[in-house]
Amino acid sequence: MAAPRICAATFRSISDTSQVERRSAHEFLLTDYLIVHSVAITLIVQFILISLPFYMQHEFIENKLGKGTQMIRNTQNARAGFTRRQLLLAMSAFSATAALGLSLDVKAMDQATAVSPPWPLWLIEKDGRQVYLMGQTPPRNLAWQDSRIEALVKTCGAIWTETNQIRRKNPKELVLKYGLDQKTPLAERLNESDMQRLKQALDLVKMPIEAIANMRPWLAAFTIESSYFAAMKLVEDGTAERVLLRNAKERNIVHSSEFPAQDDVIQFMGEMSEPEDLQFLQYTLINILRGMAESERIYAAWARGDSTPADRLVLQLKHMQADFYAKHVVTRNRNWLPRFAAMRAEAKPTLVIVGLYHMAGPDSLLTQLKDDGWHVQAI
Secondary structure (H helix, E strand, C coil): CCCCCCCHHHHHCCCCCCCEECCCHHHHHHHHHHHHHHHHHHHHHHHHHCCCCHHHHHHHHHHHHCCCCCCCCCEECCCCCHHHHHHHHHHHHHHCCCHHHCCCCHHHHHHHHCCCCCCCCEEEEECCEEEEEEEECCCCCCCCCCHHHHHHHCCCCEEEECCCCCCCCCHHHHHHHHCECCCCCHHHHCCHHHHHHHHHHHHHHCCCHHHHCCECHHHHHHHHHHHHHHHCCCCHHHCHHHHHHHHHHHCCCEEEECCCCHHHHHHHHHCCCHHHHHHHHHHHHHHHHHCHHHHHHHHHHHHCCCCHHHHHHHHHHHHHCHHHHHHHHHHHHHHHHHHHHHHCCCCCCEEEEEEHHHCCCCCCHHHHHHHCCCEEEEC
């Protein structure tokens, strides 16, 4: 996505541990069984159609499903007090499981399990210095992997990402300050079209509208999106960033971020103007309602080196949510240029990982680097 992400761990820490409401073990087991069973049947049918031995495919399915399918299962209630209750009810939505009400498209699963080509990677050069740059997708069904880039990490001196999991203080305070608005309920900010999209997204994740009633649009967007990822079993640990950072940590490679801490992400989002705030929610709802199948087609095309679907989506964002686009795409991409300039002083190359939508469209990071005099080459 174009906006920086707040990691799930940050929002889990907001929940009040004094009162915990847990779903029964039987309900969890039933949910997990139905999800895994339906996915397994879909995959088995596909493998039978290409005449591969069933027992080999079953083993393959089990191995694949074993990666990146951890589901957050703790939902929590809040203490008394209206503001507190609204905040904690919303935060519990991050742990909600709504997978029974959603289905995985066969084509999307086919793309996710297909053998992937080498992931797109760019070499950025200036004055004899090199930086590597790649775009990553949001969480998907299966963990990202690319042996070429994973090996490349060993030669790098640092990795740069948009965000990290560092927290300076309790995020509850920041969310209370930047994320809630008791004066203007969310529903009063939305037009009829926005409200219709909101209700559709809430229905998908089985979330009551009361959970987000007094949230600002940006926080409502994060809450719904995180619940959607959890319901679809799309986990952050499987993204390219998480995979590569684990490799980097093993080799004590330096990790730096556009936003030094989660605190900075929350403040940045909270300081958005009213149009930017509302447009971020619009953008998020459109992405969710697009469905997994269409999202997977965009990601699969990107993996093949075809940026056309991503370019089209970013161009749509530019026209439909112009204020949000200017802040989160144009300005943030431009602000990367001084960081790239500083990377030239490093003895070893740096690997930069950003969301793929920062790499697409007319104001992409690639375009701005070229305009700044860097030589940009896909490798």
